[in-house]
Amino acid sequence: xxxxxxxxxxxxxxxxxxxxxxxxxxxxxxxxxxxxxxxxxxxxxxxxxxxxxxxxxxxxxxxxxxxxxxxxxxxxxxxxxxxxxxxxxxxxxxxxxxxxxxxxxxxxxxxxxxxxxxxxxxxxxxxxxxxxxxxxxxxxxxxxxxxxxxxxxxxxxxxxxxxxxxxxxxxxxxxxxxxxxxxxxxxxxxxxxxxxxxxxxxxxxxxxxxxxxxxxxxxxxxxxxxxxxxxxxxxxxxxxxxxxxxxxxxxxxxxxxxxxxxxxxxxxxxxxxxxxxxxxxxxxxxxxxxxxxxxxxxxxxxx
Numbered sequence: 001x002x003x004x005x006x007x008x009x010x011x012x013x014x015x016x017x018x019x020x021x022x023x024x025x026x027x028x029x030x031x032x033x034x035x036x037x038x039x040x041x042x043x044x045x046x047x048x049x050x051x052x053x054x055x056x057x058x059x060x061x062x063x064x065x066x067x068x069x070x071x072x073x074x075x076x077x078x079x080x081x082x083x084x085x086x087x088x089x090x091x092x093x094x095x096x097x098x099x100x101x102x103x104x105x106x107x108x109x110x111x112x113x114x115x116x117x118x119x120x121x122x123x124x125x126x127x128x129x130x131x132x133x134x135x136x137x138x139x140x141x142x143x144x145x146x147x148x149x150x151x152x153x154x155x156x157x158x159x160x161x162x163x164x165x166x167x168x169x170x171x172x173x174x175x176x177x178x179x180x181x182x183x184x185x186x187x188x189x190x191x192x193x194x195x196x197x198x199x200x201x202x203x204x205x206x207x208x209x210x211x212x213x214x215x216x217x218x219x220x221x222x223x224x225x226x227x228x229x230x231x232x233x234x235x236x237x238x239x240x241x242x243x244x245x246x247x248x249x250x251x252x253x254x255x256x257x258x259x260x261x262x263x264x265x266x267x268x269x270x271x272x273x274x275x276x277x278x279x280x281x282x283x284x285x286x287x288x289x290x291x292x293x294x295x296x297x298x299x300x301x302x303x
Contacts, residue, residue: 065145099179126160156193185225211262
């Protein structure tokens, strides 16, 4: 409950109080380890993504166009970590891709602009985002070097949430950065929206992306989400297999991201609200929106 209150604190209290809360929460969870996961990388011929853990369970992502060495950073809540990664990789950071206004995603924008020393384009879909200088909407497009970026408007967790779909020049390498809309095995709370909106975001938009699209989400919530997925569909063997895989990754302090759109359709109850097995759990066969409403409400209090 406390974290739910603080997730919207920038609208009601000082940013310093919010920062202190998340720093304390991170220390409680990670102790002297400093971070919840090791850094990791996904490298393809045209695109590289450096996974940068932050706070108690957040992920930032440094996206690099391998051909031009131009880069963008997703949700840079820890600017020092971002700058260190940029210098280490020797890339030209030119843009910030902000998924939504919550402090643990957008709270580092202004500090990064101040520390970096070069102009940065800060993209986002919400005027509440710190440092925003390029507001985007659904289907807006821009580039990171030679990489193509398309904005997907997914309001629900917040009213201005944007996911970023990125493709290589040939379109054969694909990934989507989903913030707090789509997690591995789960979805974000409906803080500012409705089940209809989350249905639109997950089923009508994100699930229509190519199956091999890699999904990079905003938090390391995988084991908790999969435990709930198993509660909803105890006979789903794909969920059981993913739980074992995720346990191995977490035991090694490794991130469980990315997943893929195809995988989410198999293991994520919120991407499966059209499936009879999930609808039966919600006592709402034939009614996917009612199913979405029910399974989110149960998940909000699931331990």
